[in-house]
Amino acid sequence: MHKYLPILDWGRTYDRQALSNDLIAAVIVTIMLIPQSLAYALLAGLPPEAGIYASIAPILLYAIFGTSRALAVGPVAVVSLLTASAVAQVAEQGTAGYAVAALTLAFLSGGFLVLLGVLRLGFLANFLSHxxxxxxxxxxxxxxxxxxxxxxxxxxAGGHTLPEMLGAIFSHLDETNWITLLIGVTATAFLFWVRKGLKPALKRLGTPALLTDIAAKAGPVAAVVVTTLAVWAFDLGAHGVRIVGEVPQSLPPFTLPGLSPDLLGKLLVPAILISVIGFVESVSVAQTLAAKKRQRIDPDQELIGLGAANLGAAFTGGYPVTGGFARSVVNFDAGAETPAAGAFTAIGLAIAAVALTPLVYFLPNATLAATIIVAVLSLVDFSILKKTWGYAKSDFIAVAATILLTLGLGVEAGVASGVGLSVLLHLYKTSRPHVAEVGLVPGTQHFRNINRHKVLTDPSLVTLRVDESLYFVNARFLEDLIQKRVTEGCAIRNVVLMFSAVNDVDFSALESLEAINHRLRDMGIGLHLSEVKGPVMDRLKLSHLLSDLNGEVFLSQYDAWQKLAPEAGRKLSAV
Amino acid sequence: MHKYLPILDWGRTYDRQALSNDLIAAVIVTIMLIPQSLAYALLAGLPPEAGIYASIAPILLYAIFGTSRALAVGPVAVVSLLTASAVAQVAEQGTAGYAVAALTLAFLSGGFLVLLGVLRLGFLANFLSHxxxxxxxxxxxxxxxxxxxxxxxxxxAGGHTLPEMLGAIFSHLDETNWITLLIGVTATAFLFWVRKGLKPALKRLGTPALLTDIAAKAGPVAAVVVTTLAVWAFDLGAHGVRIVGEVPQSLPPFTLPGLSPDLLGKLLVPAILISVIGFVESVSVAQTLAAKKRQRIDPDQELIGLGAANLGAAFTGGYPVTGGFARSVVNFDAGAETPAAGAFTAIGLAIAAVALTPLVYFLPNATLAATIIVAVLSLVDFSILKKTWGYAKSDFIAVAATILLTLGLGVEAGVASGVGLSVLLHLYKTSRPHVAEVGLVPGTQHFRNINRHKVLTDPSLVTLRVDESLYFVNARFLEDLIQKRVTEGCAIRNVVLMFSAVNDVDFSALESLEAINHRLRDMGIGLHLSEVKGPVMDRLKLSHLLSDLNGEVFLSQYDAWQKLAPEAGRKLSAV
Structure with a gap:
């Protein structure tokens, strides 16, 4: 029971100190979330209130089911983009069908996450490599x-890939509204300055760190207030500046996701994608914050927490949500101690939804776009290309392909290709494992690569150390390698496979070993194994390989050497 | 040059003895191939002569480009089935489009194989596990x-899955032609008897093994001759017995595959499937036969040989071909020494195509069906289910799913699911690697699992031995595991990861190690590595992990123990 309801753990020890800390955090997060929620709803192609609704019930549900003390759940940039891309495939933006499809997406995503959590299948998210x-x-x-x-x-202008978007923008460039452009550029420049210029400036003036931080976080609020007032004062709406307009003054409504099989079928794959990406983002944030306080999160229970949050979004006019990096860090830094901070944030947002929505009537969309642009450009980090290039080319290929395909073909194709490519590259690497032919280091019982070390070898004996588990992808490679090696030397009487780094032998590899055994027997050559690990030996004992083996299993490679390499034949290898 | 034209190797040393052996083998194989080729063409849904044409040019081309001395290339049962299934999706059986689609399939398959061969990508075939x-x-x-x-x-009756086929047969059962049924059942029973009854009987009579073998192989020819004569003598064609009918008396014609983008697009995936399955079947036959004579085949050159054979089939009225098990074994047993035996077989079949085709006019389709049924039932072997069940459940799941999905959804879905499932199961296994917490075996420098052995441990030190390469699929698993372990014990001051069985650390795992390092540092715990292999160390040196490490890298685990486990704290574990 406690496992599935973490609230029972922290709820019992909740005290006045925790309450006060949580309340302060909630106020700070609420102020930050109001413009952010509106902006992400815009990004998702939904009416602005959807962003606020998506922050209320989900936060409450996560507080009950989630295991992280500081994670703040709600709309985030990447998931909003994925939502826009998925929903656009089934409905026209601005129609009722569009909003219903977003609810359905949250519903499917929530159901999928809960399912994974109940089945303890959270490890599937690991298929998304870093x-x-x-x-x-x-x-x-x-x-x-x-x-x-x-x-x-x-x-x-529309589009879901970079070429589409740029093409659409260029073809509509002549329709530019200059007042909007002025507002947008000014707001963007201001927000950049708040982020890059204000903080250092305040620091130089000796302002306390907390105040500096609050000033930086209040930047978007200031931009919202100033541009809204400007639009109202100069009646810029009449000059073609698009504004948020009427937002219903209401608590989150009770809504129903669409359940037609056709809609569910079309949104299933995007929903899985959104779930997995949201989960991965959320878990890494939660894990980082938990570690700072030596707490622990349970990834499988996190699935249930996030699943509940999404189901909540589906029934209260929201859209897919997850644990966001920015809001969680603000929550943590502001001193949130328990998920109750999230619950208080939800109350703050509910008050905003009822009382403050008329105030955003004149808020220009351009300001919201500016807050999004400034927020997401911090996500853009090409250093991963350099880092992977320096570390491992296979990882570089996966990154480069993911970036190019996401930009060129869209988010779903990009992620799918990235995952597929990582798996293929991994399989490729293990398909040609490092196999060293080894000999005895004179005066020791150690065996090392004959190409790197001066070692003793015997022409009648070939010893191969396989540095990889044997399974179907590399089974035939080993067959070919051994076949090639034994046809090269006529004096070869025995082959020893040194299994010190073999952690598994699957059925395909077993059959390959049997085939190698038969072929070597046909050639009059013995096949031996050495240094087989316990679990691998247990498994091999279930097969006929050991009884049919045209040779022996040696505990150590040195035993094999003493038995199979006659003193007379040994000679030192040239390096 | 020699690499790409193996004929230059064996051609130079060709002598009278080899010629005589090859000629004898060619005669035996030719006799066996005539009914078999007709039957497989029937199975592929093509006119009978396509089977013979598909055996002529491909054999010659393989003789030039292939590396196996005994492999016999031509139509085989499984590839014929795959052809029927693929071509039926684009054309109606019996139409000109159907034959053209079969040519196109051979063309695509040949091109794909040559491409793989030139790019040395033969390892991709390994994705098909045993x-x-x-x-x-x-x-x-x-x-x-x-x-x-x-x-x-x-x-x-049609259909491409077992339920479809059985359904179609039952719904047409009332149209049964009783004379056809009599011929079919008699021929089937006779051929079964030849295979199962005649050989043992002849052996008991002391007949020489070679003669017994020839008698068994001549069975299908005898069935063909007798049933053909019966149809001719009693004019059974007039009673509704379907016969082969007119077969053009001609050498293989020059044909052109269809090259419309639409057709190529539709047949590409089936062609890849046919190529890979054909290649895998062919290579295992070739490797087995080569090993018997201590010869070697080059899998990448085999791709080129088989690719050339399929391109040949595409331009000479054939359909996709590969190295067949039955025909290759007969060729080998009959004493074929070089690919020239294949060339002589091609000449024999060409003579048959020109001179003998009128003789099969009255041959009933039922007899050909009987030869196919008897031949393919030897392919059916459910023992693989038992074998994998006893050895590894993950392999059992892959087999069972492949069988069920192939029967239920058809050949393409079956293979695709099997491959996908094998990869997923492998990734699943490595996603939760065996990680042992180890302690020192008293009086030694060995470290063993604390749950299996009585070993010395220290409450301030946790040593984990990871028995798997670290990569994206298991990176987060390790993060969770360590996080869980260190939140359990308050006295923990140091964590050592023992890397003796880690063969690779990819970028995701590197980032996980960095995250573990940061989190442990936040908790005031040191992170150390021990027994890191050379290649892994080389790679880690390319990163910042080692310089940022909140601990040391120890050459041996014993070094780590001596430094990190204070004498006073050590105590013996309970097993």
Missing amino acids: PVIAGFITASGILIATSQLKHILGIG | PVIAGFITASGILIATSQLKHILGIG
């Missing part, structure tokens, strides 16, 4: 920023 | 045998 995630986030940042250019320019 | 191949071949055998029942019954 380079693929990094590449995807960088490419998404570029796509998101580009998608907001139309709001800065005040034009209508 | 259990998947075994399951697929068994299921194909059942599908093929079932597909021939309509010819035995003399009815028209």
Whole structure:
């Protein structure tokens, strides 16, 4: 029971001190979330209130089911982009079908996450390798920023890939609304300055760190207030500046996701993608924050927490949510001690939804676009290309392909190709394992690579050390290698396979070993094994390989050498 | 040059003795191939002569480019089935489009094989694990045998999955032609008897082994001759017995595959499947035969040989071919020494195509179906289920799924699911690697699992031995595991990761190690590595991990123990 309801753990020891810390954190996070929620709803192609609704019920549900003390759940940039891309495939933006499809996406995503959690299948998220995630986030940042250019320019333009978006923008460039552009560029420049210039300036003036931080976080709020007032004062809406307009003054409504098989079928794959990406992002944030306080999160329970949050979004007018990096860090830094901070944030947002929505009537979309652009450009980080290039070319290929395909073909194709490519590259690497022919280091019982060390060898004996588990992808490689090696030397009487680094032998590899055994027997050559690990030996004992083996299993390679390499034949290898 | 034209190797040393052996083998193989080629063409849904044409040019081309001395290339059962299944998706059987599609399939398959060969990508075939191949071949055998029942019954019935085929047969059962059924059942029973009864009987009579073998191989020829004569003598064609009919008396014609993008697009995936399955079957036959004479085949050059054979088939009225098991074994047993035996077989078949085709006019389809059924039922072998069940459940799942999905959804879905499932199961296994917490075996420098052995441990030190390469699929697993372990014990001051069985650390795992390092540092715990292999160390040196490490890298685990486990704290574990 406690396992599935972490609230029972922290709830019992909740005290006045925790309450006060949580309340302070909640106020700070609420102020930050109001413009952010509106902006992400815009990014997802939904009415602005959807962003606020998506932050209320999900936060409450995560507080009950989630295991992280500081994670803040709600709309985030990448998931909003994925939502826009998925929903656009089934409905026209601005229609009722569009909002329903977003609810359905949250519903499917929530159901999928809960299912994975109950089945303890969280490890599936590991198929997204770090380079693929990094590449995807960088490419998404570029796509998101580009998608907001139309709001800065005040034009209508669509597209879900970089070429599409740029093409649409260029073809509508003549429709640019200059007042909107002025607002958008000013707001963007201001927010950049707040981020890059204000903080250092305040620091130089000796302002306390907390105050500096609050000032930086309040930047978007200031931009919202000033541009809203400007639009209202000069009636810029009449001059073609697009504004948020009427937002219903209401608590989150009760909504129903669409359940037609056709809609569910079309949104299933995007929902899985959103779930996995959201989960991976959320878990890494939660894990990092938990470690700072020597706490622990349970990834399988996190699936249930995030699943519940998404189901909540589906029934309260929201759209897919996850644990966000920025909001969680603010929550943590502001001193949140328990998920109750999240619950108080939800109350703050609910009050905003009822009382403050008329105030954003004159808020220009360009300002929201500016906050998005400034936020997501911090996601764009090409250093991953350099880092992987220096470390491992296979990882570099995975990153580069993910970035290019996400930009060129869209988010789904990008991630799918990235995952597929990582798996293929891994299989490729293990398909040609490092196999060293070894000989005895004179005066020791150690065996080393004959190409790197001066070692004793015997022409009648070939010893191969296989540095990889044997399984179907590399089974035939070993067959070919041994066949090639034994046809090279006529004096060969015995082959020893040294299994010190073999952690597994699957059925294909077993059959390959049997085939090698038969072929070597046909050639009059013995096949021996040495240094087989316990678990591998247990498994091999289930087969006929050991009884049919045209040779022996030696505990150590040195035993094999003493028995199979006659003193007379031994000679020192040239390096 | 010699690499790409193996004929230059064996051609130079060709002598009278080899010529005589090759000629004898060619005669035996030719006699066996005539009914077999007709039967496989029937199975592929093509006119009978296509089977003979598909055996002529391909054999010659393989003789020039292939590396196996005994492999006999031509139509085989499984590839014929795959051809029928693929071509049926684009054209109606019996139309000109159907034959052109078969040519196109051979063309694409040939091109793909040559491409793989030139790029040395033969290892891709290894993605078909042994259990998947075994399951697929068994299921194909059942599908093929079932597909021939309509010819035995003399009815028209289609379908490409077992339920479809059985459904079609039952719904047409009332149209059964009883004379056809009599011929079919008699021929089937006779051929079974030849295979199972005649050989033992002859052996008991003391007949020489070679003669027994020839008698068994001549069985299909005898069935063909007798049933053909019966149809001719009693004019059974007029009673509704379907016969082969007119076969053009001609050398293989020059044909052109269809090259419309639409056709190529539709046949590309089936062509890749046919190529890979054909290649895998062919290579295992070639490798087995080569080993018997201590020869070697070059898998990448085999791709070029088989590719050339398929391109040849595409331009001479054939359809996809590969190295067949039955025909190759007969060729080998009959004493073929070089690919010249194949060339002589091609000449024999060319003579048959010109001179003997009128003789098969009255040959009933039911007899051909009987030869197919008897041949393919030897492919059906459910013992793989038992074997894998006893050895490794993951392999069992792959076999069972391949068999069920091949029978239920058809050949392409079956193989694709089998391959996908094998990869997933492998990744799943490595996603949760065996990680042992180890302690010192008293009086030695050895470290063993604390749960299996009485070993010395220290409460301030946790040593984990990871028995798997670290990569993206298991990177997060290790993060979680360590996080869990260190939050359990408050006295923990140091964590050592023992890397003796880690063969690789990819970029994701590197980032996980960095994250572990940072988190442990936040908790005031040191992270150390021990027994890191040379290649892994080389790679880690390319990163910042080692310089940022909140601890040391120890050459041996014993060094780590001596430094990190204070004498006073050591205590013996309970097992």
